[in-house]
Amino acid sequence: xxxxxxxxxxxxxxxxxxxxxxxxxxxxxxxxxxxxxxxxxxxxxxxxxxxxxxxxxxxxxxxxxxxxxxxxxxxxxxxxxxxxxxxxxxxxxxxxxxxxxxxxxxxxxxxxxxxxxxxxxxxxxxxxxxxxxxxxxxxxxxxxxxxxxxxxxxxxxxxxxxxxxxxxxxxxxxxxxxxxxxxxxxxxxxxxxxxxxxxxxxxxxxxxxxxxxxxxxxxxxxxxxxxxxxxxxxxxxxxxxxxxxxxxxxxxxxxxxxxxxxxxxxxxxxxxxxxxxxxxxxxxxxxxxxxxx
Amino acid sequence: xxxxxxxxxxxxxxxxxxxxxxxxxxxxxxxxxxxxxxxxxxxxxxxxxxxxxxxxxxxxxxxxxxxxxxxxxxxxxxxxxxxxxxxxxxxxxxxxxxxxxxxxxxxxxxxxxxxxxxxxxxxxxxxxxxxxxxxxxxxxxxxxxxxxxxxxxxxxxxxxxxxxxxxxxxxxxxxxxxxxxxxxxxxxxxxxxxxxxxxxxxxxxxxxxxxxxxxxxxxxxxxxxxxxxxxxxxxxxxxxxxxxxxxxxxxxxxxxx
Amino acid sequence: xxxxxxxxxxxxxxxxxxxxxxxxxxxxxxxxxxxxxxxxxxxxxxxxxxxxxxxxxxxxxxxxxxxxxxxxxxxxxxxxxxxxxxxxxxxxxxxxxxxxxxxxxxxxxxxxxxxxxxxxxxxxxxxxxxxxxxxxxxxxxxxxxxxxxxxxxxxxxxxxxxxxxxxxxxxxxxxxxxxxxxxxxxxxxxxxxxxxxxxxxxxxxxxxxxxxxxxxxxxxxxxxxxxxxxxxxxxxxxxxxxxxxxxxxxxxxxxxxxxxxxxxxxxxxxxxxxxxxxxxxxxxxxxxxxxxxxxxxxxxxxxxxxxxxxxxxxxxxxxxxxx
Numbered sequence: 001x002x003x004x005x006x007x008x009x010x011x012x013x014x015x016x017x018x019x020x021x022x023x024x025x026x027x028x029x030x031x032x033x034x035x036x037x038x039x040x041x042x043x044x045x046x047x048x049x050x051x052x053x054x055x056x057x058x059x060x061x062x063x064x065x066x067x068x069x070x071x072x073x074x075x076x077x078x079x080x081x082x083x084x085x086x087x088x089x090x091x092x093x094x095x096x097x098x099x100x101x102x103x104x105x106x107x108x109x110x111x112x113x114x115x116x117x118x119x120x121x122x123x124x125x126x127x128x129x130x131x132x133x134x135x136x137x138x139x140x141x142x143x144x145x146x147x148x149x150x151x152x153x154x155x156x157x158x159x160x161x162x163x164x165x166x167x168x169x170x171x172x173x174x175x176x177x178x179x180x181x182x183x184x185x186x187x188x189x190x191x192x193x194x195x196x197x198x199x200x201x202x203x204x205x206x207x208x209x210x211x212x213x214x215x216x217x218x219x220x221x222x223x224x225x226x227x228x229x230x231x232x233x234x235x236x237x238x239x240x241x242x243x244x245x246x247x248x249x250x251x252x253x254x255x256x257x258x259x260x261x262x263x264x265x266x267x268x269x270x271x272x273x274x275x276x277x278x279x280x281x282x283x284x285x286x287x288x289x290x291x292x293x
Numbered sequence: 294x295x296x297x298x299x300x301x302x303x304x305x306x307x308x309x310x311x312x313x314x315x316x317x318x319x320x321x322x323x324x325x326x327x328x329x330x331x332x333x334x335x336x337x338x339x340x341x342x343x344x345x346x347x348x349x350x351x352x353x354x355x356x357x358x359x360x361x362x363x364x365x366x367x368x369x370x371x372x373x374x375x376x377x378x379x380x381x382x383x384x385x386x387x388x389x390x391x392x393x394x395x396x397x398x399x400x401x402x403x404x405x406x407x408x409x410x411x412x413x414x415x416x417x418x419x420x421x422x423x424x425x426x427x428x429x430x431x432x433x434x435x436x437x438x439x440x441x442x443x444x445x446x447x448x449x450x451x452x453x454x455x456x457x458x459x460x461x462x463x464x465x466x467x468x469x470x471x472x473x474x475x476x477x478x479x480x481x482x483x484x485x486x487x488x489x490x491x492x493x494x495x496x497x498x499x500x501x502x503x504x505x506x507x508x509x510x511x512x513x514x515x516x517x518x519x520x521x522x523x524x525x526x527x528x529x530x531x532x533x534x535x536x537x538x539x540x541x542x543x544x545x546x547x548x549x550x
Numbered sequence: 551x552x553x554x555x556x557x558x559x560x561x562x563x564x565x566x567x568x569x570x571x572x573x574x575x576x577x578x579x580x581x582x583x584x585x586x587x588x589x590x591x592x593x594x595x596x597x598x599x600x601x602x603x604x605x606x607x608x609x610x611x612x613x614x615x616x617x618x619x620x621x622x623x624x625x626x627x628x629x630x631x632x633x634x635x636x637x638x639x640x641x642x643x644x645x646x647x648x649x650x651x652x653x654x655x656x657x658x659x660x661x662x663x664x665x666x667x668x669x670x671x672x673x674x675x676x677x678x679x680x681x682x683x684x685x686x687x688x689x690x691x692x693x694x695x696x697x698x699x700x701x702x703x704x705x706x707x708x709x710x711x712x713x714x715x716x717x718x719x720x721x722x723x724x725x726x727x728x729x730x731x732x733x734x735x736x737x738x739x740x741x742x743x744x745x746x747x748x749x750x751x752x753x754x755x756x757x758x759x760x761x762x763x764x765x766x767x768x769x770x771x772x773x774x775x776x777x778x779x780x781x782x783x784x785x786x787x788x789x790x791x792x793x794x795x796x797x798x799x800x801x802x803x804x805x806x807x808x809x810x811x812x813x814x815x816x817x818x819x820x821x822x823x824x825x826x827x828x829x830x831x832x833x834x835x836x837x838x839x840x841x842x843x844x845x846x847x848x849x850x851x852x853x854x855x856x857x858x859x860x861x862x863x864x865x866x867x868x869x870x871x872x873x
Contacts, residue, residue: 036657036658036661084843085843088843088844089843089846092846096657096658097598097602097604097657097801098842098846100604100657100658100661101793101794101797101801101842102839102842102843104606104790104793104794105794105797105835105838105839105842105843106839108790108794108835108838108839109832109835109836109838109839112831112832112835112836113832115828115831115832116828116829116832225787226786226787230662230665230669233662234662237659237662269673269677271669271673272669272670272673275665275666275669275670278662278666279651279663279666282651282655282659282662282663283651283654286654286655286659343745344745345741345745364744364749365741365744365745366744366745366746366747366748366749366750369744369745369746369747370747374745374746375745377742381739381741381742382738382739382742383734383735383738383739383742383743384738384739385734385737385738385802386731386734386735386738390731390734391735393728393731394731394732394735394743394746394748395746395747396728397728397731397732397746397747397748398747400728402728404724404729404756407723407724407727407728407729408720408723408724409723410723414727417728418728421728458746459746461746462746462747
């Protein structure tokens with residue numbers, strides 16, 4: 001019995017962490033702009049496709065492919081998301097609604113763009129995170145290597161981000177800008193640069209999640225199509241938009257709930273669990289689980 | 294006769310107590326000034342009375358009725374109107390439309406009147422538009438302004454529009470939150486006129502202000518807040534010269550100067 | 551003033567002649583689909599553009615309307631007219647579920663709630679197989695008929711045009727009245743509106759109710775026009791499309807829905823050149839993105855300006871936009 005519970009938990013946790021990483025991207029964006037980017041999940045999709053192109057199609061070394069993919073998505077974040085969409089709408093004092101709708105349309109366009117550039121057929125992801133046929137066995141429990149990698153990457157991300165935000169000057173400057181643009185500017189912080197950096201971080205981190213999700217969802221438009229994005233939002237909301245690391249807890253909650261609900265209820269209701277949790281939190285505790293970082 | 298009475302009114306936000314045990318009485322027909330240094334809880338008081346914040350404890354009695362946990366719009370319809378510290382207008386509505394929003398309760402028409410454009414609706418339209426124009430005249434906005442977007446007006450006029458909108462509720466109590474902020478001499482004088490005009494119509498006024506010149510000119514009675522508590526009250530000159538009030542605004546004199 | 555009347559006459563003539571001139575019945579069918587979408591978009595313009603309440607789950611109401619009308623007609627033997635009524639009423643009732651969260655939530659949080667609502671309704675439709683036949687869909691939905699004649703595409707076209715006309719006047723009366731003012735005040739500054747005596751709860755219920763009712767009506771039309779419905783037509787992607795239509799047409803313009811729906815529906819067709827098979831969807835979505843980003847007021851104000859230039863201004867009062 002315990003074994004079954006543990007088994008279920010492990011697989012659920014890995015997915016949950018990935019939802020959480022997407023949620024971190026959402027939180028970072030929110031903290032900087034006060035807006036929600038409905039094209040957020042396409043950063044994950046683009047990350048997966050770019051990595052696939054560099055590593056599998058152009059046969060570049062794995063680490064280079066990884067860095068290039070994330071860098072390219074970050075550049076998209078700075079120059080297209082921010083440079084075009086954000087600047088246009090905020091420049092004419094557009095509202096949050098406008099930005100939501102514009103990014104929704106951006107997402108649809110990006111989905112179509114991907115189909116044009118890479119075709120509509122999903123690509124299988126190479127087994128760089130271990131083969132699903134050959135998992136780890138601890139005690140009687142099966143642990144996929146992929147889950148271990150997810151844990152490693154997420155851990156590294158958390159440690160890295162924490163160090164960045166609390167110990168480096170740039171990180172602190174970023175937090176300052178997020179809290180109060182005008183004061184930060186008066187303190188000599190380049191607000192424009194910091195905003196650009198936030199966009200880059202938000203999209204780049206989500207790209208990492210995309211690359212890690214690709215083994216499960218394949219390199220496909222499904223990655224950018226929808227339900228995963230909503231789970232990312234849900235993780236962020238449940239965790240509390242003001243605390244990026246809370247999103248990880250939110251994601252874990254969703255991942256675990258999903259796995260257990262599939263086990264005890266029918267699997268066709270799997271995605272509904274996210275929404276039930278989401279609605280519960282929106283009604284009972286919209287500020288999420290955690291307070292400001 | 295007191296039009297407004299608060300009993301033990303307290304409002305806390307997490308660990309911060311913005312209003313602490315306030316017992317404030319406002320006489321009907323008076324102009325009362327609510328003064329105190331920044332952060333003393335004046336705007337919080339206005340927010341609690343108008344229903345924007347729920348009180349943590351205590352009571353707000355308006356015209357004999359307990360309005361403490363009433364919805365904002367019900368409080369507005371009961372006769373308490375207010376302006377905001379940072380002017381809050383309707384971005385995409387014209388001057389006339391802005392005032393007409395507050396005339397809503399006086400329309401007495403239903404949605405079917407609107408859809409079928411009945412004579413009742415047309416009569417209501419004419420009647421309310423006329424009243425709105427009267428109110429706009431009180432605050433100095435004329436025909437040339439009617440269709441201008443409220444937000445495109447110069448600052449002083451925006452404040453006037455906010456006051457006209459508040460008056461459109463036909464209130465018996467008007468709460469003004471720092472109306473003189475950012476005004477030039479001309480606008481300031483006109484504001485004074487408006488306040489006198491409103492007082493003459495029998496409307497009670499609670500004025501939160503930092504500009505003492507205005508307070509001195511229009512107020513019958515002053516209440517001073519400090520750190521969320523009532524420090525003192527009385528006629529303006531008494532408050533002005535009260536050493537505790539001076540200390541609250543300026544700080545204690547250093548023993549060694 | 552006379553010139554304007556001529557302008558309206560020309561437009562009316564074009565509309566009346568459309569199905570008679572276009573030879574391909576399928577094209578008229580697509581136009582009918584876009585008119586049905588226009589009904590949904592009109593409701594969205596009212597709720598989102600005029601009243602400021604966002605909805606990203608409207609396909610749910612479209613679906614509830616479609617299934618309600620089909621199932622009451624097929625399984626309970628309702629006359630189709632009653633089926634339509636049932637569709638509208640059930641949607642309005644369900645909209646209450648959605649407006650209650652809107653009392654406390656707004657913006658992003660409200661949009662997530664509407665997405666959740668949309669998805670949950672879809673899951674219910676797919677899984678309540680005994681009622682809805684699940685993913686297989688509902689077949690054999692009878693078409694409308696009058697005096698023994700079954701409606702064909704041309705009949706539907708005229709009926710839809712008349713319906714849209716009536717709905718337009720309904721919305722216009724409401725938004726130009728004190729109710730519209732209350733909507734817009736609530737949209738622009740909810741707090742100031744409440745402190746000015748506006749019962750925002752009532753108006754949120756009203757806004758959600760109107761737009762849900764519109765979507766329900768559209769769903770009923772769709773069911774009987776097409777004869778077959780399945781959950782595929784009511785997914786989240788459709789909700790996004792409907793919002794896209796409202797925004798492209800002009801979120802704060804009375805004609806926004808009517809202009810936006812045909813444009814979004816026909817735009818991909820316009821890009822269907824030979825050799826562009828892979829590109830046409832991308833091109834169409836790109837154009838819509840550009841419109842949404844660079845033309846925030848949508849296309850309807852432009853069309854109105856164009857019309858005014860050719861046929862003269864209105865003599866008194868404002869145009870169709872909410873300013």
